[in-house]
Amino acid sequence: MQVFQNLLSKIKPHFEEGGKLEKFYYGYDAIETFLFVPGHSTHKGEAHIKDGIDLKRTMFTVVIAMIPCLLFGMWNVGHQYYLAAGEFTALGDGFVEKMIHGAIKVLPIVIVSYGVGLNIEFAFAIFRKHPVNEGFLVTGMLIPLVMPPTVPLWMVGLATAFAVLIGKEAFGGTGMNILNVALTARVFIFFAYPTYISGDTVWIADGVTGATPLGVGYLDGLAGLQANPNYTIENMVLGFIPGSIGETSLIAIGLGALILIATGIGSWKIMLSVLAGAFATATTLFLFDITPFAGVPPYYHIFMGSMLFAAVFMATDPVTATQTEMGKWIYGFLIGVFGIIIRVLNPAYPEGWMLAILLMNVFAPTIDHMIIQSNIKRRMSRALK
Amino acid sequence: MNNGVFKLKKGYDIKLLGKAESTYLDVKQPNLFALKPTDVIGIAPIPKLKVAQGDEVRAGQPLFFDKPTPEILYTAPVSGELVEVRRGGKRSIAEVVILADSEMNYHEYSPINPDTASKEDIVQRLLESGAWALMRQRPYNTAPRPESTPRDIFISCFDTAPLAPDHNMLIEGKEALFQAGLNVLSKLTTGSVHLGVSPDSADVFTKAAGVKVHAFAGKHPAGNVGVHIHHVAPLNKNEVIWTLKPQDVAIIGKLFTENIFDAERTVAVTGDKLKQTGYFKTRVGASIKPLVEGNLVDEHVRFISGNALTGTQIGSEGFIGLYEDQLTVIEEGDKQEFLGWLLPSYARPSMSRTFLSFLLPDREYSVNTNNHGEERAYVVTGQYERVVPMDIYPQHLIRSIMYQDFDQMEGLGIYEVVEEDLALCEFVCTSKQPVQKILREGLDIMRIEG
Numbered sequence: 062m063q064v065f066q067n068l069l070s071k072i073k074p075h076f077e078e079g080g081k082l083e084k085f086y087y088g089y090d091a092i093e094t095f096l097f098v099p100g101h102s103t104h105k106g107e108a109h110i111k112d113g114i115d116l117k118r119t120m121f122t123v124v125i126a127m128i129p130c131l132l133f134g135m136w137n138v139g140h141q142y143y144l145a146a147g148e149f150t151a152l153g154d155g156f157v158e159k160m161i162h163g164a165i166k167v168l169p170i171v172i173v174s175y176g177v178g179l180n181i182e183f184a185f186a187i188f189r190k191h192p193v194n195e196g197f198l199v200t201g202m203l204i205p206l207v208m209p210p211t212v213p214l215w216m217v218g219l220a221t222a223f224a225v226l227i228g229k230e231a232f233g234g235t236g237m238n239i240l241n242v243a244l245t246a247r248v249f250i251f252f253a254y255p256t257y258i259s260g261d262t263v264w265i266a267d268g269v270t271g272a273t274p275l276g277v278g279y280l281d282g283l284a285g286l287q288a289n290p291n292y293t294i295e296n297m298v299l300g301f302i303p304g305s306i307g308e309t310s311l312i313a314i315g316l317g318a319l320i321l322i323a324t325g326i327g328s329w330k331i332m333l334s335v336l337a338g339a340f341a342t343a344t345t346l347f348l349f350d351i352t353p354f355a356g357v358p359p360y361y362h363i364f365m366g367s368m369l370f371a372a373v374f375m376a377t378d379p380v381t382a383t384q385t386e387m388g389k390w391i392y393g394f395l396i397g398v399f400g401i402i403i404r405v406l407n408p409a410y411p412e413g414w415m416l417a418i419l420l421m422n423v424f425a426p427t428i429d430h431m432i433i434q435s436n437i438k439r440r441m442s443r444a445l446k
Numbered sequence: 447m448n449n450g451v452f453k454l455k456k457g458y459d460i461k462l463l464g465k466a467e468s469t470y471l472d473v474k475q476p477n478l479f480a481l482k483p484t485d486v487i488g489i490a491p492i493p494k495l496k497v498a499q500g501d502e503v504r505a506g507q508p509l510f511f512d513k514p515t516p517e518i519l520y521t522a523p524v525s526g527e528l529v530e531v532r533r534g535g536k537r538s539i540a541e542v543v544i545l546a547d548s549e550m551n552y553h554e555y556s557p558i559n560p561d562t563a564s565k566e567d568i569v570q571r572l573l574e575s576g577a578w579a580l581m582r583q584r585p586y587n588t589a590p591r592p593e594s595t596p597r598d599i600f601i602s603c604f605d606t607a608p609l610a611p612d613h614n615m616l617i618e619g620k621e622a623l624f625q626a627g628l629n630v631l632s633k634l635t636t637g638s639v640h641l642g643v644s645p646d647s648a649d650v651f652t653k654a655a656g657v658k659v660h661a662f663a664g665k666h667p668a669g670n671v672g673v674h675i676h677h678v679a680p681l682n683k684n685e686v687i688w689t690l691k692p693q694d695v696a697i698i699g700k701l702f703t704e705n706i707f708d709a710e711r712t713v714a715v716t717g718d719k720l721k722q723t724g725y726f727k728t729r730v731g732a733s734i735k736p737l738v739e740g741n742l743v744d745e746h747v748r749f750i751s752g753n754a755l756t757g758t759q760i761g762s763e764g765f766i767g768l769y770e771d772q773l774t775v776i777e778e779g780d781k782q783e784f785l786g787w788l789l790p791s792y793a794r795p796s797m798s799r800t801f802l803s804f805l806l807p808d809r810e811y812s813v814n815t816n817n818h819g820e821e822r823a824y825v826v827t828g829q830y831e832r833v834v835p836m837d838i839y840p841q842h843l844i845r846s847i848m849y850q851d852f853d854q855m856e857g858l859g860i861y862e863v864v865e866e867d868l869a870l871c872e873f874v875c876t877s878k879q880p881v882q883k884i885l886r887e888g889l890d891i892m893r894i895e896g
Contacts, residue, residue, distance in 0.1 A: 065784070098786030101817040102748075102779055107880050108872045109754045109776070110460070110608070113794040113801055115819025117787035119826060119876050122800050194822055236877075238824030323801045328828065384827040384841065433842055437857030440726060444682035 065096050087186040091193035099319040112352035122196040122326045125168050126317035129204050131171075135298060137162030137310065138210040141264070141303050144291070152301065166210045167306055173214050175201040177221040185230050187376065194235035195378070196242075197225070203243035203374060206307025207415075209264055209366065212250070212257055220246040241381045244415050259393065259412075264303035273304050275366040275404075275412060283356035297364040308370035318373040330386065333392040338397020339363065343405070345420035351406045362401060371400070371414035381422040388428045396421045452677050454664030454835040458797050458870055461810045464710050464718030464776070468615060470723040471715060472856070474798040474801050478765070479524045480541040481509055484534075485758075485768040486520070486579065488588040488893065491538035505774035506553035506575055506707030509542050517592040521576025523730035525551035532617060535723045542763065552706035560630045560702045568633055572825030575707040579594070580694040580766070584675065584687045585861035586893045596638035596688040598679060603651040604644040604662075607753040607866075611714030611772050614648040615725055619694050621650040622712070624692060632656050634806045635688070642674035649729070651692070656849035664835060669685075672867040676836045681862050703861040713766055717775035719747045728766075734773055735763045737760070748815050755869040756770035756882070779816030787819065794818065797833070806832070822877040830881075833870040838862065840871050844881055847888030852895075855888055864889070 069092075075082040076089035093099075096119070139159025140152075149155030156429065161256045178197045187191040190307040206223055210407050228245035264273055266300045274292045277285045286292045296302055300310020307316070321327025343359035354361075360369065376396050383392040396417050403413025483493050492667040496508045496519075503526065508519040522528075524546040532541035548721070558571055571576040573592060590596070604614050617624055632639045639657040652659055660678050662668050671689045681687055693711055700708050715723050721726035721741050726732075732775035734749060738761075750757035752770040766773060785793055793803050795811045802810060830840035838859045846854035865882040872881035 097784055098816070098819065100780040100782040101820070102819050104880065106761065106883050108869055108882065109750055109759070109774075109815050110795070110813050111759065111816070111818045111871065111878065112798065112874045112876075113790060113796040113818050114798040114874075115787055115878065116822045116825060117819065118800055118875055119798075121788060122514060129634060139692050192820060192822070194825075196825065216850050234823065310494045325798055326800065326826075379827045380825055382827070385839065386828055386831060389828075429647040429842075433839060433858070436837065436859075437854075439837070440682075440859055441856060443680060 069096070076095070085187055087190060087192055088183050091186065094192070103112055103336055116195045117198075119326055120198040122324050123199045123374075124202050125323065126320035127199075127307065127314040129207055129313040130310070130370070131202070131383050132308045133313040134306035134308075135167045137163065137300055138166050138306060139163035139336030140301060141210075163210075167205065169214055170205040170212065170217050170306070173204070174204040174221050177223050178204075181222060181225045181230070185234065186353065186379065189234075191234070196229075196235035200224070200242045200246075204246045206248075206370070206374075207243060207247045207305050208306055209258055211264070215258060216250055216254060217246075220249045223249045236380055238380060239426075240419055241375055241378050244375055244422075246421055247415055248419060249432055269339060273366070274302055274364075278354050278361065278365060279334070280353075280355050283358075283361075286357065286361075294361070294364060296398045297361075305326045305367060305370075308367040311364060311369055314369045314373050318369075321366060321373065321377065325375065328379070328382070328393075329384060330389040332372050333396040334390045335368075335376050335400070338365065338394035339368060339372075339401050340397070342398045342401040346401070346405055353408075354405060356435060362404070364396075366404065366412050367414050371418060372396075375414070375418050376421075381392045381425065383425045383428045383432075385429050385432045387432050388425070391428050392421055392425055395424075451661040451663050454662060454668045454673070454677075456835040457606075457665030457668055458833050458834055458874065459606065459665045460795050460813075460873065461808065462718065462776075462795070463609050463810045464716050464720065464774075465609050465810075466611060466714040466716045466723045466725055467554060468612070468614075469724045471722060471726045471737065472806070473726065473736045475546070475728060477545055477894030478543055478733040478735070478763075479522075479526075479527075479546055479731040480532075480543045480733070481520055481731050482521065482541050482765065482767060483512075483520070483539050485509065486512075486589055487582075488890075490514075491536065493539060495531065495539070495542070495624040497506035497528050499528055499531060502526070503528055503544060503710065504551045506555075508574075508576070510539070511627060513584065514536070515592060517573050518578055518589055519574055519576055520579050520878070521553075521707060523711075528551075539760070552708065555701070555705045557571050557705050558702060562631060565633055568630060568702075571701065575701055576709075577694070577698050577701050577707060578749075580697060581688050581690045582769070584672065584681050584689060584864070586889050587864040588893070594686050596635045596637070596683045597681075598675075599631050599635050599639045599688045599690075599853040600642065600675050600678075601690060601692060601695060602640065602642045602669055602671040602674055603647050604642070604664035604669045604815075605753075606644075606664075607755055607772075608666075609714070609716035609774055610669065610753060611712075611716075611725070613651070613692055614646070616712045616714070616771055616818050617648070617650055617696065618712070620693070620696040620699075623696040625648055625654060625702050625705065627695035627697070628654055628657055628699075630698050630702050630865075631695065637679075639680055641672065642669070642671065644669065648866050652695075655805055665702050667833075667867060668835065671836055672863055673750055676838075676862055683856065685737070691769070691771065711766070711771060713770070714772045716772060717747075717750075717776055719743045719775045730768060730824060731765050733765050734760065738775060739772060744777075746778050747775050748778045750776070754813070755873060756866045777812070777814035781816070781840065783816075793806060797829075798876075817878060819878050821879065824877050824879070826876040829874050830868070830871040833874055834868065835836075836862065836867070840868055840881075842869075842881070843888075844868075844884050847884050847891075850891065852892070855892065856884050860885075860888055860892060 139162035143149040166331040169348045224246035231236045304423040322329045400417035493510040503522040505525045524547040526544045529545045530543040531540040751767040843858040
């Protein structure tokens with residue numbers, strides 16, 4: 062700790078006004094404030110005492126909530142690989158091998174995502190002369206978790222750069238963006254390089270085919286799912302199925318959700334209402350039998366695909382969600398409705414959550430506006446009484 | 447409302463060590479008292495002085511007034527010699543300092559019977575004696591306009607702010623004067639005088655005569671008068687409400703029963719950096735010197751006139767503000783902390799549940815003035831709403847001030863709040879936004895241009 066302090070105080074003069082690295086002050090500032098919470102007292106004219114929470118701690122809590130998904134994802138990438146290869150087919154076998162294989166696949170994606178994103182964040186902070194915001198700590202981890210394990214690294218880099226530049230910085234940076242940044246990265250690949258992120262060849266390993274339960278259910282219905290011994294409801298809950306890196310295990314996602322709800326960082330209202338909207342829509346479609354998922358009971362929709370991951374980590378992004386508490390219920394419910402509609406009724410897209418959330422991101426300000434207007438009207442009518 | 451009690455669910459109690467003990471401190475009265483024009487919102491930085499350095503003044507004698515409203519006189523809280531007019535930046539007047547006599551010498555007013563006197567005579571007496579300046583009006587929290595008639599008058603009889611004084615203690619010995627003051631005030635409004643009380647309030651408040659008493663229960667800011675107004679009879683555009691504190695009601699009571707302006711003020715002496723906390727009977731604008739001299743646990747502290755959320759920082763020989771009844775002394779938090787955002791090195795109050803201490807809701811904290819992070823753009827939502835027990839969207843209101851949308855500010859209820867009502871938003875804010883400052887900018891815009 063003293064070492065860091067000495068080092069920082071040694072290099073600080075170069076970054077301060079008049080120093081030769083003056084331009085890079087905010088790069089230095091980000092590192093200094095990362096290591097040491099500054100000794101700033103509360104400013105004149107403000108409350109003298111402040112809550113211990115800050116944006117760094119908030120963002121880091123979300124990152125911690127994603128760690129179970131990341132670790133499980135690494136193992137599962139290895140597990141699916143060895144399953145396809147016919148080795149270590151029992152769950153307990155080859156834990157170390159599976160983790161190593163998964164790590165080799167997953168960690169480079171994480172590193173590329175953080176590397177590209179943070180470089181752009183620092184560059185913008187220095188260029189625009191503002192402190193580096195911590196938002197990318199979360200985005201940088203979300204992007205790998207929604208990628209298939211076989212995605213090429215250059216594509217991750219390109220998508221991250223696109224998402225940060227067009228999805229966030231173009232709107233004014235952290236807190237100003239309309240669209241969820243991590244989903245912008247995914248949607249970029251989805252439309253620019255569709256064969257790398259959908260279909261049945263991308264989920265396990267290069268060259269190995271294997272459709273996800275969602276794909277099987279869509280084409281062959283319940284019978285298709287039952288024909289595959291790996292696609293039992295237990296495996297779907299536990300996550301021993303192919304899919305994007307972080308999305309398969311409901312247990313791991315549930316742990317993350319627990320952390321987010323317990324700390325109050327993630328909105329339980331949004332999570333719950335997404336589930337409610339999805340379940341209601343799936344049930345309606347099932348009852349009227351207007352679904353290609355022949356005979357697949359509605360609750361399967363909760364366990365298949367990326368719905369829970371989307372509900373817990375994507376829909377709850379506070380910047381792009383609705384800001385009013387009432388709005389959060391509406392916003393979440395409509396995500397659930399549209400997600401299932403896109404998944405079930407739209408033959409072009411196998412999965413709906415990415416698009417449903419981005420759609421509702423766009424409508425979130427409208428929902429808030431209506432709620433705010435009703436508050437304003439209430440106040441006006443009170444005055445006229 | 448349930449059984450006649452407004453039960454407020456939203457809010458947050460910041461529990462700190464250093465609450466005032468229920469005893470009176472045995473220290474001598476300060477020599478110096480001061481009136482600070484900066485305490486009054488909206489008056490010019492250089493008010494017109496009516497006395498000069500070296501003059502002898504009596505308690506209740508005018509010291510200065512604001513040029514646009516010469517009727518409102520700011521008068522001496524004690525008698526003595528005006529020893530100094532301390533200046534701030536650009537020659538503004540920061541403090542008008544009086545060296546107090548050992549024996550009070552009051553300016554005497556002709557007797558007036560509030561029961562028979564006209565409203566104009568009562569107003570005139572309040573204005574000339576300086577008691578008027580103890581009242582504030584909503585919207586804006588400025589001194590009431592001399593020609594205005596309030597729709598109602600609201601008095602909060604309990605305080606829920608950090609280390610807040612117990613108003614039962616503050617009013618002790620002044621019960622009859624309090625009731626006399628209420629009788630005067632009820633002549634001034636077309637509506638009623640409303641008292642906001644807590645379940646713990648003493649009979650002097652709950653059984654006050656000629657007023658409407660409303661009980662409130664809940665966490666801070668349940669004791670704020672703005673919250674009471676919002677729930678009892680919300681303030682609409684073009685309406686005016688007056689507010690004042692119970693002790694100042696007693697000052698008005700004395701003005702009309704004994705015909706003197708006796709600015710008695712009991713203050714709570716609080717904070718965990720003091721060896722001895724308690725209550726101290728003195729007068730408005732008292733120097734804190736005798737309260738803190740030899741009474742500090744260590745020297746690296748901040749002195750606050752008022753509470754830790756809304757008070758004003760003063761020096762070790764500074765003065766308690768015109769509207770304040772509390773001194774808070776806490777540690778200055780200017781130390782940096784290694785990875786403090788991740789692994790806090792000491793316990794700190796937080797409304798968020800990211801600190802394990804949320805499992806100990808009754809724990810009292812030793813607190814310092816560290817900002818615990820830097821200012822950031824808004825990311826988190828729903829935080830402000832949880833600490834404002836009103837039908838108001840605080841974050842949207844603050845944003846509407848940031849982009850100066852007048853209609854939106856008005857529609858979202860800017861007239862119903864002042865800094866203290868949103869002070870907790872500033873405390874809990876993850877993005878460390880200066881909420882009180884932004885709100886005041888908005889209020890100033892509305893007041894000056896509206």
